[in-house]
Amino acid sequence: MTADFLILSLLTLVGAVAAVSLRNLVHCALALAAALAGLAGLYLHLQAQFVGFAQLLVYVGAVAILIVFAILLTRGSDSEPDGPPATRGWVPGAGLAAAAAGLVVAAILSSRALAPSLQSSPEAPVRAIGEQLMTRYVLALELIGILLTAALIGAVIIAMTLPSRRSAEHKPQSRTSIPDL
Amino acid sequence: MTPLHATLLVSALLFGVGLAGALARRNAIGVLIGIELMFNAANLNFIAFWRYGPHPEALTGILFVLFSIAIAAAEAAVGLALIIALYRHCRTVHLDKVNSLKG
Incomplete structure (x- = not known):
């Protein structure tokens, strides 16, 4: 250390x-x-x-x-106070997180499997990483490409306001503005 | 304390901080920040075990972290798009006020 x-x-x-x-x-x-x-x-x-x-x-x-x-x-919505430390959710949330972290820390400190290994200094040259990506992990690389494309298209579609939906939102508003008979 | 222990302790504390943020924040973006911190704690674990493990020449930890970073980037993009859609629908990102399933 x-x-x-x-x-x-x-x-x-x-x-x-x-x-x-x-x-x-x-x-x-x-x-x-x-x-x-x-x-x-x-x-x-x-x-x-x-x-x-x-x-x-x-x-x-x-x-x-x-x-x-x-x-x-x-x-527009962050004018309201967001979670000062006295809100209801803060105490159980922090308590639960402290319990989880304490459990993991205790497990690490008491573990015998983490014996000090030989202090070699391994190297990860970019050439070796590229060779691994193109040979052994090529399927995972292709899947990541598909995943990123899907996430890109999905994020655009989710965040986009569709014109049809917008007109559907406007119609009931204009209808409610007219007093119904 | 070996360097592996120290790195794992940092990673565990980082995970705890992220979990506290994800559970306790009431703002959707605050929750997403906590989730990102937990992702990064896991990545630090992979790198630590790669660095101090018995077979560092296999590069498994490095490649796992690279794929994990790509997935986390996709998750952040989709999550923030969801938050923006939520804000457009409900005019708030305060999670206690988003309490209707329909309309």
């Missing part, structure tokens, strides 16, 4: 706590981006360079921005 590991894990955990506990949602999204950047640093520390940079690109670059967009698009 070295100093850079301590700093990176502290950044990650503090960012995560801020992301779930801050009141303002935009601050939450920024804290989430900080936590994800700290995780990318942890991946680099663990010598998984490709995964670390993929994490930076996908999470810090795309998912955090997507969350900020969603916050700004749904802005």
Whole structure:
């Protein structure tokens, strides 16, 4: 356990706590981006360079921005207070999460299977990752492509207002505006 | 404490924080943020076991994390589209106020 590991894990955990506990949602999204950047640093520390940079690109670059967009698009509703620590759901939620985390931590600390292995420093060169993706995991890669296409089309369709549905929404409104006889 | 233990502890604490957020937040976007944190805790576990495991040359952990990141990105896109559709329908993303199944 070295100093850079301590700093990176502290950044990650503090960012995560801020992301779930801050009141303002935009601050939450920024804290989430900080936590994800700290995780990318942890991946680099663990010598998984490709995964670390993929994490930076996908999470810090795309998912955090997507969350900020969603916050700004749904802005009208965040004037109401969102979960100050005294609301009903906070105590059982945090208690349950603390119980689950405590169980896992106790299991980790008491485990004997996690014996210190030989401290080799493995390498994951991009060439080897690409070869594996193109040979052994090619079916999974194709499935991920299909999944991403389906998710893209599905997200567009879900978030889109269909013109027919909009006209169907307008009709009953105009009808209700007319006093029925 | 070995480095594997330390990494797994960080991952467990991150999972707990994400679970607390997903259970306790009342805003749909806050719940989604908690879910993303739990996803990332699982990814950190994969990387830790790849790094300190007996067969790091197989690259299984790396590839699993890459696929998991792709799936998490798709999940975030669909989830945020659902939240936007919900907001358009109910004019709120406050989960306690979304309490009707029909119309």
